[in-house]
Amino acid sequence: MKTKYKLQLPNQYNLLFLFIALLLSSCVPTTRITGTWKNPDAASKNYNKIVVAALTDNIRARETVESHMQAQFRARGVEVARSIDLFPPTASSKGGPDIDLLIDKMKVQNYDAIMTIALIDEQTETRYVPGTYGYAPITRFGWYGRFRGYYSYWYPTLYDPGYYTEEKIYFLETNLYDEDTENLVWSAQSQSYSPASLRNASEKLAEITVSRLAQDGLIR
Known part of the structure; x- marks a missing residue:
């Protein structure tokens, strides 16, 4: 009878592999949620028709972020409108659409919530x-x-030889407001570490945000 042997690496090789894996992962750009809050007093409901609004004067960033959020919501069967479609930017517009006009349009078109995405802080980290x-x-x-x-x-x-490199860290806040009461029902704080591009960071932010909303029972 032949005896079967299972190949096993020595412990030091396993540790080395783990160290290299951790080292490589630490250099990869990441976007993650660092904390969430859900209003305990809010009525328990699923939101099915949402407006997404990126709070920035940068038209390209606004369109990119809102588009990725829209795509993730639609993949879960939620009807979504981008604020940039409801209120296209003009040369004279500053600070986004008028809040009263936005709320009125949401009521007329029967939207039940609005999601805002804002960059709240930016830091530079020097790493050796x-x-x-x-x-x-x-x-x-x-x-x-x-x-x-x-x-x-x-x-x-x-x-x-070694060298110093600067990494950018972006801190974002995503809020979901009920249209009827205008109260905050859900909030998430996110961190994007040295993103390779706006598109990459935006796609990941949309993916993890919509997934967490579903996990917290606010959408299907």
Whole structure:
């Protein structure tokens, strides 16, 4: 009878693999929710028709964020309108659409909630990336005796010096307001760490926000 053996790596290799995985993951841009709040006094209901409004004068950012939120809501069967469609930007408009006009339009079109997305803070973090050695080994003791061997032994040991890098951290707040009462029913604080692009950060923010809303029972 043949005995089957299971290949097992030594513990130090497992630890090294874990360390490398953690190191690589720490360098990847991330967007995550850091905290949520749900109004305990709000009526228990699912919202089926929502207006999303990114609170920024940057037209491109407003359109991008609202579009990604709209796509995530629609994937769950929620009807959504972008504020940029209800009130297209003009050269003279500053600070977003008039709040009274927005609420009136929501009532007329039977929207039951409005979601706002705002950048509330931005920080720059300086991080030191340490230098590394690269080593190309040769046969043991192969360099003893002659300069050529010694030089050839040590030269492949290369050093890549360390350096400083700046990372951007963005703090965002997403609020959901009931249209009838205008009360805040749900709020989430999010953090986007060194996003590769506005699009990447916006897509991830929409995904995790809508998922949490469903988890908290506010949408289907």
